[in-house]
Amino acid sequence: FIKKAMKRHGRTSAIVTDGLRSYGAALREIGATDRQDQGRWKNNRAENSHLPFRRRERAMERFRKMKTLQKFAAVHGTVHNHFNQERHLISRDLYRKRRSAALAEWRAVMG
Known part of the structure; x- marks a missing residue:
């Protein structure tokens, strides 16, 4: 990924990463270890974009088997997409109607 990004966007003066050791190994392989910039809050912007994925990942830690x-x-x-109505974008009345319709449809499918 880093090679492809550097090829596409050009060499940068600094590459901000977290403390993950694989970043250091990858940068060593392409000869950019002197550009690696690590810090406690420097990578916040990138890490915050991964929050939904990380939240799902944490919830799934309890599974013992991959299957x-x-x-x-x-x-x-599919269930999450069916019931997720993005509450902040619509009025309360419309949200409640959509939620009731989704629940009625779910009960029809499952019952």
């Missing part, structure tokens, strides 16, 4: 995780993830995606 169980894959089963859950396959079902969870």
Whole structure:
């Protein structure tokens, strides 16, 4: 990824990463260890974009087997998309109507 990004956007004066050791190894491989910039809050912008993924990842830590995780993830995606109404974008009345309709549809499918 780093090679591709540097090829596309050109060499930079600093590459901000977190403390993950694989970044150091990758930068050593392409000869850019002197450009690596690590810091406690320097990588916040990149890490905050990963929050939804990290939240899902933490919830799935309890699965012991990959097969169980894959089963859950396959079902969870469709169920979550069915019930996720993005409350902050619509009025309360419309939200409640959509939520009731989604629940009625779910009960029809499952019942």
